[in-house]
Each structure stands twice: as C-alpha cells, then as structure tokens.
Amino acid sequence: MPVQRTIRVYDRAEELYQAAAALVSEQLQTAINERGRALVAFSGGSLTAYLYPLLAGTPWREQIDWPLVSVLFADERYVPFDDAENTYRATRQTLLDHVPVQAEQVFPVPTYYREPEQAAAIYHQQTAALLAAHGGKFDVVLLGIGPDGHTASLFPHHPALATPADKLAVVVRDAPKPPPVRLSLTPTAFNAARSVVFIASGESKAAAVAAALTGPGNPHAQPTRLIQPEGGSLYWLVDRAAGRLL
Numbered sequence: 189m190p191v192q193r194t195i196r197v198y199d200r201a202e203e204l205y206q207a208a209a210a211l212v213s214e215q216l217q218t219a220i221n222e223r224g225r226a227l228v229a230f231s232g233g234s235l236t237a238y239l240y241p242l243l244a245g246t247p248w249r250e251q252i253d254w255p256l257v258s259v260l261f262a263d264e265r266y267v268p269f270d271d272a273e274n275t276y277r278a279t280r281q282t283l284l285d286h287v288p289v290q291a292e293q294v295f296p297v298p299t300y301y302r303e304p305e306q307a308a309a310i311y312h313q314q315t316a317a318l319l320a321a322h323g324g325k326f327d328v329v330l331l332g333i334g335p336d337g338h339t340a341s342l343f344p345h346h347p348a349l350a351t352p353a354d355k356l357a358v359v360v361r362d363a364p365k366p367p368p369v370r371l372s373l374t375p376t377a378f379n380a381a382r383s384v385v386f387i388a389s390g391e392s393k394a395a396a397v398a399a400a401l402t403g404p405g406n407p408h409a410q411p412t413r414l415i416q417p418e419g420g421s422l423y424w425l426v427d428r429a430a431g432r433l434l
C-alpha cells in the first residue's frame with residue numbers, strides 16, 4: 189500500500205501552526221469517532237512553544253475528546269522530569285496540564301533509570317502495548333526536523349539508525365543536538381501510523397526540508413526518508429522560509 193504524501197507551504201509561521209492544530213485535532217477526533225479512542229505521539233522542540241499552546245486553547249481544545257486520547261512521546265531527552273530540557277515536562281506545561289487528558293493515559297519516557305537501556309525496554313513495551321490496544325497504529329505522529337535533517341532523535345549517519353526492525357525504541361548516545369543521551373522511537377514504530385505530520389518552520393530548516401523531499405536522497409543522510417507509513421498519510425507542513433528550496 190503506498191503512502192499518501194501531502195506537502196503544504198504556508199506564507200507565515202502563524203498560519204502553519206494554525207493549520208497544524210486544525211489537522212491534528214481533526215485527525216484525533218476522526219479516530220475517536222471511528223474507533224472510540226486515539227493514540228498520538230508528540231515530539232518536543234519548537235512544537236512545545238508554538239503548536240501545543242494552540243492545541244491547549246480555543247477552539248482546538250474543545251474539538252478533541254481528550255479523555256479518549258492516549259499520549260506517547262516520539263523521543264525524549266534523557267534528563268529527569270523536572271529538567272527544563274525534558275520534553276514530557278514541556279508538553280505538560282504547554283498542553284497536557286490544560287486539557288482533560290487522563291493522567292494514566294499519558295506515558296512519559298521513564299528517564300529515572302540509571303541505565304537508559306532499562307528505560308528503552310519499558311518504552312518499547314509501552315509502545316507495543318498501546319499499539320496493540322489501538323489496532324496496531326498510532327493515529328497521529330507529530331515530528332519536527334532539525335537543520336541537520338534529524339527527526340525525533342534519529343540523527344543522520346547515527347548507529348541508532350541500524351536498530352533491528354523489531355525494536356520500537358532505541359537509546360541514542362552522542363547525539364549532536366544536546367543533551368547527548370536520548371531515547372527515540374524507531375522507524376518501525378513511526379511507520380505504524382495512520383498519519384505522520386512533519387512540521388518545519390524557518391530558514392534554518394530549508395536545506396534539510398529540500399534534502400528530505402527532493403531528489404533520490406539517502407535514508408542514512410536523511411532519516412526522515414525512513415518514515416513511510418504504508419497505507420497511511422504523510423504530511424509535510426512548512427512555512428515559506430522552511431520550504432524556500434522546494
């Protein structure tokens with residue numbers, strides 16, 4: 189089954205984030221209407237500053253039956269929950285604390301183990317269990333892209349890209365973007381999605397977005413190319429600056 193790819197370019201970042209909020213709330217609510225529940229994976233970075241506050245406010249907040257949504261994270265920085273770099277913390281502060289999601293339906297990456305490998309095993313199990321409870325698929329996976337082309341914590345040419353296909357989570361050490369130790373879902377996990385939505389804003393992303401979307405490419409150099417959810421939808425929502433080289 190092919191992937192249905194849609195690329196949308198918005199004049200301004202504000203329009204991009206409004207459109208992303210509309211798309212995500214529509215996709216979550218469609219899942220709830222069709223299957224009675226929804227499963228989402230959130231990324232960190234600029235989404236916590238620009239997208240999540242929108243989803244937490246009117247009108248999007250009211251358009252999602254949050255008590256029927258389960259929340260996972262696409263990746264996490266291996267720092268404690270109270271560290272300002274922690275994506276779960278930032279997502280709570282900007283979104284989850286402001287919507288009626290059920291606390292027991294939010295699954296932060298357990299960054300309190302001494303060894304990140306222990307946390308990765310739990311992350312894998314939680315992801316597998318949630319996917320099984322949701323017909324084998326995420327309803328929505330939200331991803332960003334870095335200027336170097338990384339997405340979630342899958343960095344170009346990093347050994348973590350060679351994770352065996354049956355693993356849903358991986359430990360990433362020596363990440364070029366700080367903090368250096370991270371956990372990430374794998375392409376196998378991301379490809380179990382009904383919809384993957386990439387969001388990119390700003391001139392610094394232009395080359396990475398063009399490398400991801402044009403030409404034959406190379407999945408080791410552009411890990412976003414590993415994410416092709418068969419039979420699902422793949423959206424790239426970018427502003428004019430990030431889409432300048434398309």
Ligand SMILES: O=C(O)[C@H](O)[C@@H](O)[C@H](O)[C@H](O)COP(=O)(O)O
Nearest residue numbers: 231232233234332333334339340
């Ligand atoms: O740890 C993180 O920051 C994210 O999970 C990461 O994958 C992010 O989505 C990209 O690095 C893009 O980040 P920006 O949107 O902040 O540029």
